[in-house]
Amino acid sequence: MIPVAADPATAAPVAPPVTRLADILDPAALDAALADGHVRVQRHPDRPLSIYNYTEACVFAHNWTPVTLTCRGLVVDDTSGVVLARPFRKFFNHDQPGAPDLRLDAPAVITDKSDGSLGVLYPDGSGFAVATRGSFASTQARHATAVLRTRYPGFVPPAGHTVLVEIVYPANRIVLDYGDLDDLVLLGTVEIGTGRSHGPEAVPDWPGPVVERLPHRTLAEALAAPVRDGREGLVVHWPDTDTRVKIKYPEYVRLHRLTFGLNARVVWEFLVTEQDLASRVAPLPDEFHRWVDSVVAELTATVEARTAKIETAYREIMAELPDGWTRRDFAERAARHPERASLFLRLDGRDYRPLLWQRIRPPADWTPHNVE
DSSP: OOOOOBOTTTOOBOOOOOOBHHHHSOHHHHHHHHHTTSEEEEEOSSSSEEEEEEOHHHHHHTOOOHHHHHOEEEEEETTTOBEEEOOOOOOEETTSTTOOOOOTTSOOEEEEEOSSEEEEEEEOSSSEEEEBTTBSSSHHHHHHHHHHHHHSTTOOOOTTEEEEEEEEOGGGOSSSOOTTOOEEEEEEEEETTTOOEEOGGGOTTOOSOBOOBOSOOSHHHHHHSOOOTTOOEEEEEETTTTEEEEEEOHHHHHHHHHHTTOOHHHHHHHHHTTOOHHHHHTTSOHHHHHHHHHHHHHHHHHHHHHHHHHHHHHHHHHHHOOTTOOHHHHHHHHTTSTTHHHHHHHHTTOOOHHHHHHHTOOOTTOOOTTOO
């Protein structure tokens, strides 16, 4: 439980100091992130409130800065600049660029990684409502607000803290099937003034379900633990440094990709047809980006390696040809090479790369060798 400051003369609780947007984010850096399209701001449909969230372009560019890491559902009062809600900072998979130092044996708190939508509780002038990471009015936000106000109408977050929940209900199913569960699962809180985060223990009077805590005591134990069927993964929190990483189970990631219609064949088709792969990938969860990059890198490297062999063979054949050589002379030598069709295209000054790309068309369930 988080202690609340009190007036020593009256013992009455003292309101936490006001925190403004400029107190936690450099205004110039925020303006730059907005201008670059790496942070998006959405206005509340009825009240003078704004919510700041990093964008798909930020994820795709890996442009993680103090501003983009913090703008993950940050709610601000437009009239005063006061921060009304401050969620967890962006955190990464344990094997993903951007993750903190992996302290395998440092004491940690391990909880379940729920498969829903992040819900951010904020005051909206008539009580408390729930926003999702980038919206006051998304379907999930409206549903969560209705659950909060009808099921838990008397709940008030600890002063100076933002309460964070996982929004789970059947129509919001991502990959995992939680049956008929329709609720707000408590994840923890963040101190608005400092950004310090806490687990569910910071909200002892929360009347709803609470995220499951696992018995593992360190990251090493979490990584060594058996995969739990029907679960997304784990969240590891080091309280001393207030840093987090996710551990996502490979099967969940595979099923998640299928849910989004993403597989190696789709990536290959975008490359072969020269479609905008970046636009297709940008809206997807950021853990997919590395997988897509690996598919692209391995397919491209295969084509480039075969191209190098063809160019070497072409130079060797040309060096062997006698003066006044004919196409038949070239054919006698090229016919022995496994890429003879490409060698003839090279001879005629035509691009043989499309043929190479067709030859490496992967099956849909193919996985690059350098991941998973």
